[in-house]
Amino acid sequence: MAKTLTRSAASSSGFGVDAEGAKRLLSDMLLIRRFEEKAAEAYALGKIGGFLHLYIGEEAVAVGATSVLRPDDYAISAYREHGHCLAKGSDPKRVMAELHGRRDGLSKGKGGSMHLFDRSTNFLGGHAIVGAHLPIAVGVAFAIKYRGGDQVIVCYFGDGAVPEGEFHEAMNLAALWKLPVIFLCENNRYAMGTSVERALAQTEIWKFGQTYGVPSEKVDGMDVLAVRDAVGRAVARTRQEKIPALIEADTYRYRGHSMRDPAGAVYRTKEEVEREKLRDPIVLFRDKILSAGLLSEADIRAIEKDVNDRIDEAVAFADASPEPPGEWLFTDIYKEA
Amino acid sequence: MAVMTYREALNMALREEMRRDPNVFVIGEEVGLYEGAYKVTQGLLKEFGPQRVVDTPIAESGFTGVGIGAAMAGLRPVVEMMTFNFALLALDQIVNSAAKMHYMSGGQFNVPIVIRGPGGPAAQLAAQHSQSMETYFYHVPGLKVVRPTTPMDAKGLLKSSIRDDNPVIFIEAETLYNVKGEVPEDPDFLIPLGKAIVRREGTDVTVIAYMGMMYRALEAAEELEKEGISVELVDPRTLRPMDTETIINSVRKTHRVVVVEAGAGFAGMGSEIAASVTEQAFDDLDAPVERVTGANAPMPYARNLERLKTPSKDKIVAAIRRVCCVNGHANGS
Numbered sequence: 213m214a215k216t217l218t219r220s221a222a223s224s225s226g227f228g229v230d231a232e233g234a235k236r237l238l239s240d241m242l243l244i245r246r247f248e249e250k251a252a253e254a255y256a257l258g259k260i261g262g263f264l265h266l267y268i269g270e271e272a273v274a275v276g277a278t279s280v281l282r283p284d285d286y287a288i289s290a291y292r293e294h295g296h297c298l299a300k301g302s303d304p305k306r307v308m309a310e311l312h313g314r315r316d317g318l319s320k321g322k323g324g325s326m327h328l329f330d331r332s333t334n335f336l337g338g339h340a341i342v343g344a345h346l347p348i349a350v351g352v353a354f355a356i357k358y359r360g361g362d363q364v365i366v367c368y369f370g371d372g373a374v375p376e377g378e379f380h381e382a383m384n385l386a387a388l389w390k391l392p393v394i395f396l397c398e399n400n401r402y403a404m405g406t407s408v409e410r411a412l413a414q415t416e417i418w419k420f421g422q423t424y425g426v427p428s429e430k431v432d433g434m435d436v437l438a439v440r441d442a443v444g445r446a447v448a449r450t451r452q453e454k455i456p457a458l459i460e461a462d463t464y465r466y467r468g469h470s471m472r473d474p475a476g477a478v479y480r481t482k483e484e485v486e487r488e489k490l491r492d493p494i495v496l497f498r499d500k501i502l503s504a505g506l507l508s509e510a511d512i513r514a515i516e517k518d519v520n521d522r523i524d525e526a527v528a529f530a531d532a533s534p535e536p537p538g539e540w541l542f543t544d545i546y547k548e549a
Numbered sequence: 550m551a552v553m554t555y556r557e558a559l560n561m562a563l564r565e566e567m568r569r570d571p572n573v574f575v576i577g578e579e580v581g582l583y584e585g586a587y588k589v590t591q592g593l594l595k596e597f598g599p600q601r602v603v604d605t606p607i608a609e610s611g612f613t614g615v616g617i618g619a620a621m622a623g624l625r626p627v628v629e630m631m632t633f634n635f636a637l638l639a640l641d642q643i644v645n646s647a648a649k650m651h652y653m654s655g656g657q658f659n660v661p662i663v664i665r666g667p668g669g670p671a672a673q674l675a676a677q678h679s680q681s682m683e684t685y686f687y688h689v690p691g692l693k694v695v696r697p698t699t700p701m702d703a704k705g706l707l708k709s710s711i712r713d714d715n716p717v718i719f720i721e722a723e724t725l726y727n728v729k730g731e732v733p734e735d736p737d738f739l740i741p742l743g744k745a746i747v748r749r750e751g752t753d754v755t756v757i758a759y760m761g762m763m764y765r766a767l768e769a770a771e772e773l774e775k776e777g778i779s780v781e782l783v784d785p786r787t788l789r790p791m792d793t794e795t796i797i798n799s800v801r802k803t804h805r806v807v808v809v810e811a812g813a814g815f816a817g818m819g820s821e822i823a824a825s826v827t828e829q830a831f832d833d834l835d836a837p838v839e840r841v842t843g844a845n846a847p848m849p850y851a852r853n854l855e856r857l858k859t860p861s862k863d864k865i866v867a868a869i870r871r872v873c874c875v876n877g878h879a880n881g882s
């Protein structure tokens with residue numbers, strides 16, 4: 213289905229999706245939102261530990277981008293990756309169990325919130341060293357080209373990775389070798405407490421693409437259809453011409469950097485956050501499809517109910533999943549022949 | 550068997566493995582057109598083409614990450630570090646990405662990559678180009694670390710490293726590339742990782758050494774032979790996983806141990822081996838374990854200072870005499 217959606221997005225100037233497509237986009241965004249809210253609750257209850265970075269506010273990026281990928285395309289991300297992983301098709305039950313550090317988690321409870329991996333969906337992690345997964349994405353694209361395949365990899369990263377050397381090494385290598393990687397920067401304007409203005413001499417991140425001769429553009433990351441359209445065009449071009457792309461999605465995180473920065477209030481004003489909430493990607497999209505008559509209020513209530521049920525089920529599953537057995541401390545360090 | 554240099558043995562291993570498995574490719578600075586800064590990849594571009602012999606710009610972190618990503622997607626990259634000194638720029642990729650991917654993905658993604666190149670004390674290359682680099686890697690669970698001393702080991706261990714499903718740090722030595730030795734031409738010849746070798750049998754003392762230090766220890770052993778001290782030489786070959794069994798078996802026979810390492814001794818391989826011997830064979834020891842290590846200083850340029858920094862044959866001889874003389878002479882014990 214994703215493949216036909218690509219074509220309609222690239223060709224149509226209007227919605228680009230039919231009712232079924234709209235339902236899918238809304239449902240996927242709601243699923244991530246609900247998942248994150250429940251994860252925050254579990255964290256408050258002490259069931260999830262460590263660092264927990266929520267994706268609330270940024271759902272349109274992962275959902276819009278994934279909607280134009282094929283199942284055999286790859287995705288890779290940093291540590292704020294629950295949304296990317298869920299959008300790519302992972303079972304929320306196993307993602308939630310991973311956050312809970314349980315044996316049925318995607319990574320058997322050994323990775324946690326920041327290290328989600330799912331071989332069955334070609335989701336390649338879950339990387340918590342800022343910038344490090346960009347060259348890895350280029351390597352996956354190298355392998356695709358080496359084998360003569362026509363997949364692409366979407367590499368999500370934050371504005372905080374842009375001043376890192378690895379962003380520039382990765383862009384240069386991907387452009388130099390003409391590799392099918394789509395760099396998708398989620399510019400939520402902050403890296404922890406550092407705004408892009410305090411981090412970058414060039415705050416228009418998409419312009420770095422021009423330096424490397426990589427087709428690049430900026431897109432409204434709160435508009436799922438705009439993301440879909442921009443990534444759809446990039447995917448089509450990348451698949452065909454085997455060249456990288458850089459897309460800067462203008463987005464915003466409503467919560468703090470992590471659960472240890474609950475208010476996220478030292479480095480930004482309440483007014484700013486409230487203003488940004490006026491462009492909540494889920495509210496905007498729901499209003500849009502309602503007024504276009506694509507879905508009814510009743511349709512949307514049904515979607516919400518379904519999403520809530522699935523997430524409640526995920527939480528119950530995570531709660532019921534046992535802790536990993538002690539022997540697992542020493543398994544998976546090496547792959548045995 | 551053919552007699553060839555260490556460099557030729559490595560080249561042969563690469564060539565054979567690239568012929569055997571189309572997923573094996575070589576990537577790094579100057580590996581193609583220039584045929585390798587130390588000519589280890591000579592002729593590979595010609596035989597395998599630019600798709601499989603990939604020249605990179607100077608971007609160690611970038612191209613190491615590329616290797617890791619390619620490995621996650623099923624290829625078998627051999628990443629050449631022009632020298633291992635430059636691998637420090639890729640240390641994060643090696644330690645945080647390659648070594649941990651399999652573990653933190655719960656066994657879903659392994660990283661079958663070899664990162665190879667010369668590293669270790671070299672001739673008057675000074676502080677930034679002449680140092681033992683294995684220390685930075687063998688501490689890390691998830692990595693395997695290989696130090697091949699002879700041309701035969703260079704071939705057999707590199708082939709095993711390429712076939713291994715895990716990240717392998719394979720550190721050669723500038724000073725050994727021209728060393729000649731017998732090497733099996735059989736393309737199925739492999740030396741398993743994690744297996745030490747007894748290079749010389751002896752009864753009075755076990756000396757553990759690798760790379761250039763093994764050659765120096767060999768000279769020391771020959772000198773002491775004339776005095777009636779019989780030295781057993783053990784070469785670990787793989788530092789992680791370490792074959793402590795072979796070391797301990799030797800210690801049980803000789804009851805005396807000297808560890809020689811080129812790097813600065815603090816928290817070095819000698820410390821680790823001394824700890825293992827103490828933990829596993831304390832009652833077998835007739836003397837405390839001795840370490841002969843590089844001085845705790847950066848590598849100086851001046852020839853005389855460089856000599857002072859590096860363990861000499863005389864220092865090894867002296868250490869062996871010391872351990873053999875703690876409860877009287879070892880001879881005949």
Ligand SMILES: Cc1ncc(C[n+]2csc(CCOP(=O)(O)OP(=O)(O)O)c2C)c(N)n1
Nearest residue numbers: 292340341342370371372373400402403404
């Ligand atoms: C190399 C590195 N330096 C510092 C950190 C600590 N750190 C974790 S997240 C983060 C901010 C990154 O911000 P950004 O890339 O914009 O992503 P966002 O959190 O906004 O999604 C920092 C500094 C890290 N994980 N890795």
Ligand SMILES: [Mg+2]
Nearest residue numbers: 370371402403
């Ligand atoms: Mg950010």
